[in-house]
Amino acid sequence: MNTSRTVSAHDLPLLEVADLHKTFHDSGRSIHVLNGVNLSVPDGRNISICGQSGSGKSTFLNLISGLESHEQGSIRWNGLEIMGLNERRLARERGRFFGFIFQAYYLVPEINVVENVLLAARLLGRLRQSSRDRAVALLEQVGLKDRMRYPVQKLSGGERQRVAVARALMNEPKVILADEPTGNLDENTASEVMDLIVGICRKQGSSLILVTHNPLFARMMDQEYLLHEGVLNVVRGGDYDRMIPDEFKPGM
Amino acid sequence: MPWYLYMALKQLFPTRRGFSFFAVMSILGVSLGVAVLIGVQSVMNGFGREIRESLLKINGDIRIESDRVIYDWERLADFVEERDDVDLVSPYAHGVVMLQRGNLPLFPSVMGIDLTRERQLLPVDEFIRQGSLDDLDDDSVLLGSVMAQRIGATVGTSVELYTPLMLDRLKRDEVLLPREVTVAGIFESGRHDVDSSTLITSLRLMQDLYGMEDGIHGLALRLEPGASLGEATLAINEALSSPLRAVTWLETNREYAYVLEFEKTMMTIILFFIILVASFSITSALMTSVVRKTREIGLIVAMGARPFHVAMSYCVQGLIIGVSGTVIGIALQALILHYRNEIVWTFARLTDGRDAMLRFYQFNDIPVYYSMSDFVLVSGMTIIICLLAGILPAMRTLRMKPSDALRSE
């Protein structure tokens, strides 16, 4: 395992964040959420980010995907610096590069299951003859092929999240950003869905950046990070992993 | 299909149910407004044309008038009649007399006409309800139907005419006896004001009554078909010298035409409020939808949609409602107008108002005239209003930050 990581670390990182700062200004008060975050995610690697509530995990994901702007630092998608990209370019690159899974599913209620999955391709103007096949294949992988014409309101929470997973993968994104994807689900369904997400991302070759409170799920990733006081620290995996003996690692 | 069009269509017409409640209600609201507006306009156009036609029948195309009595008018008549664009010319004399039957006095206006010429100029025979034009001689008159009914006159009844000339003579200590004439016929033009206070006599009788000798008050002209009213009037006026002047039937009835036009404009403005009100409810429903869908919108933007296109999807919803409302409204209105007479008569029967209807409107058919410019105006305005109804919610989406949208509860 270590050798494979060492090899991929020499490649161009898929996602690279350097010295990222973010401060919110709210009614005269400044909230320093991120104070110099560094992160490098090689292709195909999955990472988890833990942290207390309010530590800035969601904010960090929003910054990574360019949904929120940062005042200092650099973010590169496949080497592309996103600072200074115009709105149109940013939207297009984001749509191609990322897939999103949230705690809530945000499915569009007016359209059925397969149409929700296809929406991802539609939004990028990439709807092709083959798109439908891909959507159906993805639904098959999440176990909902027989319900592809179902109205989404009739699905359970776990099933809805599966649809959201299929939708996130529709455009063959390089990175899946998952912000507490199992937060609304019961324990059993949560681990089912989590297994599914990890499995399907591996199969589709997408890296997974998972924000979670669940240490079990965090451990399923290649690397674990902790966001604390505005700084991202490696907890397990990477160079840090090799430097510190297991018995000194936090949470283990 | 661009995704915002797809989303707009799906929000109005969801995959499963086919129609959203919102879409049905908004389209219905707009189409009702359009139907009422276009229906009323078409009927008013119909009435307007009917009235214009009757005005034209009564007045002819152009009149040559003067402040004074015109003597030696045959030369003038020949001169005008020789023009290429003039078809027929007919002299007339008009004024007011007092008409008395028993002890009931009335003050009708009198139109003295040259019967043979006038019959060619205007469809006078069409108006006769009792008696005949042929019986009209220099000792008889035609009465308007309303006036005849008021004094209880029928064909053969004799009435007395008093003229201003009698007062004139009185000043010279001469006494002129009232002229006794018989009713040769009763006419009905369909216009209440005309039928209740007009007397038609021969030109000779009118000349006698007013002591005009051979003079007349004016010439009524009919143009050749296709001749331009404006050009002909202008050319004739150039040839005439003051106090003679040519006026068109439009000018003679300027107030009438103006009132018609004004009524229609007012009606249109008032009825546009129906569409405006419908558009308000569209705006508020779309606004609610924007708020309800805040997080979905956040996700759609995160997935690579441009905020501008999100806004477009709401404008397009307004547009779709406007266009389909207009089309359905026009279709609905065409259907209603097609069965308008049946509808009105059923309504009249239900309310026992059939006789009243017949009394007030002398026609069995409700006239309708479809004007292309009305259609274009109504459709255009409706679609623009509905588009504007979508713009407010669209602006709201533009102000949303995707990160906040995703965070909102």
Ligand SMILES: Nc1ncnc2c1ncn2[C@@H]1O[C@H](COP(=O)(O)OP(=O)(O)OP(=O)(O)O)[C@@H](O)[C@H]1O
């Ligand atoms: N738009 C904003 N304006 C002001 N403050 C904000 C804004 N967005 C986030 N914050 C603040 O930034 C901090 C980090 O928020 P964030 O949502 O990233 O936390 P989190 O780690 O995801 O928490 P949780 O685990 O509860 O989801 C919070 O204190 C929050 O109040």
Ligand SMILES: [Mg+2]
């Ligand atoms: Mg969060």
